Amino acid sequence: MLDRAPGIRTGLRRFPVRKRSRRKRQPKEPIPAVVDIKSAAASDPSAALRRILSYDNPHLHDYPACSALLYRLARARLFPEVDSLLLFVCSQRVPCRDSLFSGLIRHFDRASLPHKALSLFFSIPSFNCPPGSPSLQTFNQLLDALVNNGCDDEAEALFDRCSEFRLLPNAISYNILLKGRLRRDGYISARKLLDEILKRGFCPSVVTYNMLIGFVGRNGDLGISMDLKDEMIRRGIYPNAITYAIIMEGLCSSGKYDAAKKLMFDMEYMGCKTRLVNYGVLMSNCGRRGDLNEMNELLAEMKKRNIKPDDVTYSILINYLCANGKVDEAYKVLVEMQVKEGCKPNSAMYRMMVDGFCKIQNFEKGLALLNAMLASGHCPRSETFGSLISGLAKDGRVNDACFVLEEMEKRMLCTCVGAWYSLVETVCVKRDDGADLLSGLLAPTLG
């Protein structure tokens, strides 16, 4: 990993910089069957799965097609379909790369399914994958999935069993454990773990310190975070843009926005180039305080300094515009992003927009955004589905509400009581054929 931006001037001398090799890779010829299954998966992942399982094209039974579809299915949270396809891939001895498993484990992590991640990991040997699988990267991905979902004991137990998989933990494995320890037991306990692993020859990295600095900063201990920054420099580990962003975040959350802004300019003198993430910290803080003017000014300043906004920047803008009730303005930003940057909206952006339109009671626009979201293979959270169902029902749009309900059921998400209540109320009170509709609605869930 690149710890420092290339060619940084540190004030005293230039440090040698590891440059990432940028070998020009020949773009590979796209495989027609894969392109085909990808576009099929984008419109209807379940139908694409049926095609693969129905043996209608032997080219679909190779690794690229299966892994592309697995990824789409996982992204759309269609986990039962993921399981069916995995079963197929395993039983048909389709050759698999290890990266497929680490990718899926990441999805299980994000969907708060750590135990599915764990069982997938243990099933890797039953797949047709190259010797040396699971790799350390996949192992670390699993450790992270466990720690992120509060399964610290399982993570530590797994860590102790790493030799069973012929793996030797690296700095990343240790950092993940340290993250768990920080969150569960706090700074003092994590510091103890750090001392222990230092004795075992572990070399802390800039990430190690960034985690510690972030933790104390979130608790308002700005003094300790500055001490940690000095300590890392003494050890020859140099703060990067993320380190400064984390310190700036600590300052902002203690109400010291101006000091954070000053630090963003000072970091350049310390030899560290300002990056998007630093602007992101300031913009988020402005958004939280409702200072949308300053937020827009920061955006203009970034552009002036030739720092191109990315998807994270757009997420921040959309999030806080929506939170401050400027949903139409947020929608303009979403459109501008697609037109000017050619950047596709991600799950979070769609979710913020659907929630935003629900919040200002524009359920029609909310439904339109939901459709765009589903069409691009993203899956809303159940709360988003719920508020849309409630809203559509209260507007008397029972058919639309039922459509949303069905989409939700396909993804095994539970409908909250409030949404059901609104729907039932609309059906019973506002329509004559209430009883028929109600039994129709209940049939799929009771059956």
Next chain:
DNA sequence: GTAGGGTTAG
């Protein structure tokens, strides 16, 4: 970015 390079901090 998840086929084709891309683990941990944000």
